[in-house]
Amino acid sequence: MINEIKNACLKAFESGEVGYIIGWQATRFADKTTPLFMRSAEDVEKLVWNKYCVNSTAKYALEDKYPEKKIGIILRGCDSRAVARMISDKQLKRENLYLIGVVCDGKEDPICATCSHKTPVIYDVLIGQPTTEEISPERFAEVEKIAAMTPDERYNYWAVQYDKCIRCYACRNVCPACNCVECYADQYRTGWQGKAHNRAENQVYGLTRAYHVGDRCIECGQCERVCPMNLPIMSQTRKMLKDINDLFGPTECGLTIEEAPVLGEYDLNDREEFM
Amino acid sequence: MLLPKEKLSEALGALAAEANVIAPVKWEGDVFFMPYKGGDVCLEGNGKLPPKDVLFPKTEKMYSYSIAKGTMTEHNDAAATILFGVRSCDAASIERLDKVFLEQGYKDGFYSAKREGLAVIAMGCDKPMATCFCTSMGIDPMKAEVADVQMCPVEGGFTVEAVTEKGKEIVKKWDSLLDKKSKAKPAKVECSLNINVPEDFEKKLMDMFESPIWDDVTKACLGCACCTYVCPTCYCFDINQDVHGDEGTAFRCWDSCMFSDYTRMAGGHNPRPSKKERLRNRYLHKLAYYKDRHGKYLCVGCGRCIANCPAHLDITAFAEKAMEVE
């Protein structure tokens, strides 16, 4: 498969339409890869494809909103949903991207166990045989586990999590749905987010983040992967997704490039018992 | 002298009866430096976070004021603290922080109060992690820089050596627990991750400020503050106020040079506008600027930034790349 991906990259460079391609490269550690930015055919040999390719390649495109040539991105299923998310959110333009989709074989990341889209949902070229996809029965297992707690247990559970949180904002920076030009949490002078490191301020951040991305979460699990303190961050957005599923029917985000956020759209058939 | 392994809890218990003891313990699946409340300590690995918050808390009150009364009350209460189980990397970081907070013309009152009350029981490190490279930074895993007591793991227990007067006071309390005839000596330890830092590396780096290498080595960075918050030597802070009507409290809290707001001025100008300038500043602070000022690297090779970076950036890989630049 790696050769097919490399060939796709070489072809993309040959076409002259692609400025650079984002993939993965080895590090000095056998169990870690790091994002690779290939600028020409010579760089392609550095590309790797193995179970340690856990970094998302998609969000780097946000740093280059007006590229001279197309940005090439090697996409797993989750990365393709990230691209779809950012196009739907009007942060990226489809015509600026050259998408090399690869059917994912699952990576060394617990979140991959509940993946429902190993085959990229958008691509210009697809490598690998599309798999039959189904939503994992474990999708909301963590949410249900937390929901089963008593209110006090649940409060204490999150209190401990946010005692651990160091507010490094890695979960935000890696999230494809966190694509505000300037995050509310960086606007310290407005006072939205207090700067002190304590449980209360950490929880303000955690809640705000969850609500802000909950109806657009593509369930890539990057937030949990990057969290140095191992907070179960995606269970928050999955809680919102579960509620959305229960209220509005089956919902998965980031499957098309023209998708309004569930809570950002009004439909005459929506439930309105709160009115 | 040897403290038998099975006597360790008792030894720590004896200290905890009289002082605030901070030790590495297992919590929530990771090792953290936390108040010792009896039971087992965990000496595996470096710990998720360094013990720097003992001296430099994540958030600390500085003073309270009342606008109407025109009063200003300083908060600075430091209790005597014994920090146990510190590996040489983290111990070296205390020495690096001392230079910042206690020297340079101004003594930081909040830090110095805590530092004066601190005793360090260092623990030699016989199992460096895959990401550890302290030996490349000139640090001896079995001999810590600011230790009051140096312990080292050996067969059946730990060697114990009182290094300072403070250390002698501590070891005195262990008198009945120690095997004084033991001749056990710790083995020599090398990290598996080694980089060959050349002499005057900081001078080379200082001349590389405009090098195209920075675009390359910062491209994968996510711009989060993970590396700075898990780092034992990162000491950037912010000062803010908590206001309730007429009264308020000023506090300082950890801040990160990786944040956009960090250097942004009131008029909007930001001398370090993107992750490239910010990460460059961080790498140069660790490997050049601090050494230019204080004669040592501000990196102690604990490897936490490597182990925790979401994008798997590696400061040793950066250093090696920089060495290759003509």
Add this chain to the structure above:
Amino acid sequence: MCDHNHNDPNHVCTCSDNPLVPQVCKVIKITAETPDVKTFRIQTLDGKKPFAPMPGQLAMISLLGVGEAMFSITAQGEDWIESSIKRTGMLTDALHEMTEGQTIAVRGPYGNHFPVDDCKGKDILFIGGGIGLAPVRSFIRYAIEHREDYGHLDVLYGSRSSADLVFKDDLFENWPKVEDLDVHLTIDRPEEGWNGSVAFVPAFLEQKAFDPAGKKVVLCGPPIMIKFCLQSLLKMGFSKENVITTLEMRMKCGIGKCGRCNIGSKYVCLDGPVFTMSELDELPDEK
């Protein structure tokens, strides 16, 4: 006990033991200099001078309940210090809403100072643009107070309009009366009733064609003005060692600890804010 690194033997410090804790003071006089610059005269609650800064040094000024920021100290008297502050953000907005008699907290003085000794026996050309005259004024006042120590003094100052000229009393009344001191003023755009020069500061400076012999230059203003003034000065034959300026960076602690105001291995709050142009050449370009 104060262990600040103020090199001046006459330095008197009333700071708290802890350099990060400010002293509560009061604003005893507020002068509106221009539509967006006000000068605040500050005194301790018991009527004393908060501390005795050297020219060019900084003070961390906080409005309790709002925030804290670093400002240059533009003047000092027997029992007060003064800062001139331009409205640019949240804190400065709040400062501009203050009334005389209100409390304010200050700590300092911080940073190095203008090389008052190196300049002894020399002529000095002070160049300011806009609010940039604020730090320069501290040295002008010092030079006037120690008039016998210095040669000929020139103050060359420009602003957008006549209304934007700060320290009008000094510019039009006090300084012209000083022996062997010339004030040269310019504004950016012509306006009715203004008979003086209309030119940007660098162009005005070139017209004046100063002789570099035995002359030091103190230059403060917006970065773009500094850049072009420096070019003009170099053309006139001034060397970079003899051109002195001040830098501005975001600061939180003021004592070289919090990290953010570094340029290379120098901290602007500790090693600056005063640098010669040749010293700045040694620093990375990250200002």
